Each structure stands twice: as C-alpha cells, then as structure tokens.
Amino acid sequence: MAPTKTKLTPPKHSSEVKAAIPAPHVLLLTLNRPKSLNAMTPTMTEDMTRLLDWFEEEPELWVVIITGEGRLFCAGADLLAWNKDQQSNTSNETSDVLRAIHGFASVSRRQSVKPIIAAVNGGAYGGGMELILNCDLVVAADDAKFALPEVKRGVVAIQGGIPRLTQIVGHQRASEMLLTGKTITAVEARDRFGFVNTLVPAPSVLSAAIALAQQITANSPDAVQSTKHALILSQRLGHSETLYQHVQSPESKQVYKGQNIKEGLKAFAEKRTPVWTNPAKL
Known part of the structure; x- marks a missing residue:
C-alpha cells in the first residue's frame, strides 16, 4: 500500500x-x-x-x-x-x-x-x-x-x-x-x-x-481518545472511581468543549458524514 x-x-x-x-x-x-x-x-x-x-x-x-x-x-x-x-x-x-x-x-x-x-x-x-x-x-x-x-x-x-x-x-x-x-x-x-x-x-x-x-x-478523535482514557482507568479502578475520574479528565472535557462534538451532531442532523478536525493538544 x-x-x-x-x-x-x-x-x-x-x-x-x-x-x-x-x-x-x-x-x-x-x-x-x-x-x-x-x-x-x-x-x-x-x-x-x-x-x-x-x-x-x-x-x-x-x-x-x-x-x-x-x-x-x-x-x-x-x-x-x-x-x-x-x-x-x-x-x-x-x-x-x-x-x-x-x-x-x-x-x-x-x-x-x-x-x-x-x-x-x-x-x-x-x-x-x-x-x-x-x-x-x-x-x-x-x-x-x-x-x-x-x-x-x-x-x-x-x-x-x-x-x-x-x-x-x-x-x-x-x-x-x-x-x-x-x-x-x-x-x-x-x-x-x-x-x-x-x-x-x-x-x-x-x-x-x-x-x-x-x-x-472515521470517528471523532476527541471521542476516541476520551474513550481510550476510560479504558486505561478501568484497568486499575472500580466502576464508580473510573466514572468520576473520566468525567473530570482533560480528555472528557475536550470532547464536550471541542468542535468535533458540534460537527458530529450537526452531521447527524444533516444526514452526512462528519468532517473531523485534529484535536487540540491536552
């Protein structure tokens, strides 16, 4: 290739x-x-x-x-x-x-x-x-x-x-x-x-x-990186602590304050493929 x-x-x-x-x-x-x-x-x-x-x-x-x-x-x-x-x-x-x-x-x-x-x-x-x-x-x-x-x-x-x-x-x-x-x-x-x-x-x-x-x-890099962070947390923490630390993490905050969440939801409403942007450095 x-x-x-x-x-x-x-x-x-x-x-x-x-x-x-x-x-x-x-x-x-x-x-x-x-x-x-x-x-x-x-x-x-x-x-x-x-x-x-x-x-x-x-x-x-x-x-x-x-x-x-x-x-x-x-x-x-x-x-x-x-x-x-x-x-x-x-x-x-x-x-x-x-x-x-x-x-x-x-x-x-x-x-x-x-x-x-x-x-x-x-x-x-x-x-x-x-x-x-x-x-x-x-x-x-x-x-x-x-x-x-x-x-x-x-x-x-x-x-x-x-x-x-x-x-x-x-x-x-x-x-x-x-x-x-x-x-x-x-x-x-x-x-x-x-x-x-x-x-x-x-x-x-x-x-x-x-x-x-x-x-x-093909997915939002912000969402993928936040999900990966939660996977890492879950290796060493219980359910509740993983949830708390994940929600409070920079990776999670980047998802909900970034442009890709807006693009993903807008693309869904417009019935088109999202065009993702590179995530900001944490």
Missing part, C-alpha cells in the same frame, strides 16, 4: 525501525531487524521511544500500528547481548526495567490515550508478546505463534506482561502460559486466551490492520 502524502516528518531514527504514514492520521512503525527476528536492541528501543513520543504529541496522528519486518513480529529481547552482560556481570536488570517507564520497546507499559494496533506476522515471543498485550487491538496471521518463554531461559516477563495477561485471561490461564513457557497457536490466542482480535491469512495482516485503523479514524 502506497504511503499517504503528508507534510509530517518523523524524528530522526536508525534503520532498525521504519516509520510511514500508510493512511490519513495513521502512523506505521515497523521493527526492522528481520535477520535477528526483530529482537529488541537498545537502539531500537530508543527509536521506538522517540517515534512514539512524537506520535503522542502530534495532533494529526490518531492511531499507530506496530508490525515486524520479515517472518516474525518480535522474538523479544536480544538474548545473545543479554548473555554477554550477564556473564560479564555488567547487567542491572532491575534498574533498567524501572528506568524504562514505557516498558519493553517503549510499549508494554505505555498508557497512551491514542489507540495502538499490533499487526503480528509470524508470532510474538517474550517481550514481543508483552508488547502486544498492551496494544488495544491485535490483528494476527492465522499461522502465528505466541509465547512467554522467559522461565525457560531463567528470566521473568517483568516488563508488564504478567499483570496484563492476568487481567485479560484470568489467573489460571495466565499461569498456564507464564509458568510453563508454552507456545500457543493463533487460534488459541483468539478463542481461548482472548488477546487476539482478528485472524487473517499472513499476506493480509498489514492491510487488515490498516483497515481497522481507518475504522477508528
């Missing part, structure tokens, strides 16, 4: 991540270390942080899609580099995890009010799966595989995957994946574990994700 013409210029980044605008208001980030199965490096993490922070601040961008180049979405951390650090006693995992405030790949603990879609080719393992667990929507190839195999390597899914998986699937099914390190199929991920939304043939993964993003961008 040809990139959309846009004046937007992504911040400088290395060749380990590719950035494109495949449709209006949609940012596409592609992990680009296919020979290493897109295992995460410090450079790639820096790129993702820079690009996603830019995405958060750019009013013209409403949705981001994350995918991987080649035959696998993401194999997780670069275990060969990690092994060198461990054997030389230079690693400090606890400090590194706490310092990475947005988690693995700058995604697994990121709390963005803008929707994040994962387009999973081949499969996701370890940190790669922790990444997709914190995405709002997951489109996967029907032959994809998923695993949190950290215990098989003496490490832990510490970047946010444990609480997110438990929240999504419950204690027992989360334990099944986390304590055994087992690999599951795409059908299991959708039908039994529930963290995949849509399965498509492998060649259609990216186009399906872009189509899903366009369904979102």
Whole structure:
C-alpha cells in the first residue's frame, strides 16, 4: 500500500525501525531487524521511544500500528547481548526495567490515550508478546505463534506482561502460559486466551490492520481518545472511581468543549458524514 502524502516528518531514527504514514492520521512503525527476528536492541528501543513520543504529541496522528519486518513480529529481547552482560556481570536488570517507564520497546507499559494496533506476522515471543498485550487491538496471521518463554531461559516477563495477561485471561490461564513457557497457536490466542482480535491469512495482516485503523479514524478523535482514557482507568479502578475520574479528565472535557462534538451532531442532523478536525493538544 502506497504511503499517504503528508507534510509530517518523523524524528530522526536508525534503520532498525521504519516509520510511514500508510493512511490519513495513521502512523506505521515497523521493527526492522528481520535477520535477528526483530529482537529488541537498545537502539531500537530508543527509536521506538522517540517515534512514539512524537506520535503522542502530534495532533494529526490518531492511531499507530506496530508490525515486524520479515517472518516474525518480535522474538523479544536480544538474548545473545543479554548473555554477554550477564556473564560479564555488567547487567542491572532491575534498574533498567524501572528506568524504562514505557516498558519493553517503549510499549508494554505505555498508557497512551491514542489507540495502538499490533499487526503480528509470524508470532510474538517474550517481550514481543508483552508488547502486544498492551496494544488495544491485535490483528494476527492465522499461522502465528505466541509465547512467554522467559522461565525457560531463567528470566521473568517483568516488563508488564504478567499483570496484563492476568487481567485479560484470568489467573489460571495466565499461569498456564507464564509458568510453563508454552507456545500457543493463533487460534488459541483468539478463542481461548482472548488477546487476539482478528485472524487473517499472513499476506493480509498489514492491510487488515490498516483497515481497522481507518475504522477508528472515521470517528471523532476527541471521542476516541476520551474513550481510550476510560479504558486505561478501568484497568486499575472500580466502576464508580473510573466514572468520576473520566468525567473530570482533560480528555472528557475536550470532547464536550471541542468542535468535533458540534460537527458530529450537526452531521447527524444533516444526514452526512462528519468532517473531523485534529484535536487540540491536552
């Protein structure tokens, strides 16, 4: 699919991540270390942080899609580099995890009010799966595989995957994946574990994700971002507290004081498609 013409210029980044605008208001980030199965490096993490922070601040961008180049979405951390650090006693995992405030790949603990879609080719393992667990929507190839195999390597899914998986699937099914390190199929991920939304043939993964993003961008960006904020609140708060904090939030106030609510209601009355404008920065 040809990139959309846009004046937007992504911040400088290395060749380990590719950035494109495949449709209006949609940012596409592609992990680009296919020979290493897109295992995460410090450079790639820096790129993702820079690009996603830019995405958060750019009013013209409403949705981001994350995918991987080649035959696998993401194999997780670069275990060969990690092994060198461990054997030389230079690693400090606890400090590194706490310092990475947005988690693995700058995604697994990121709390963005803008929707994040994962387009999973081949499969996701370890940190790669922790990444997709914190995405709002997951489109996967029907032959994809998923695993949190950290215990098989003496490490832990510490970047946010444990609480997110438990929240999504419950204690027992989360334990099944986390304590055994087992690999599951795409059908299991959708039908039994529930963290995949849509399965498509492998060649259609990216186009399906872009189509899903366009369904979102057809809606008011103000309303979408306020709704996403409520979804985040509901992960950690009860019903009443979520309601109170959501109503009082800048995202909610922006909806009811902005231009898009007027446009949406006017378009309904006039029986036409709304023409949305970029939301103001919060």
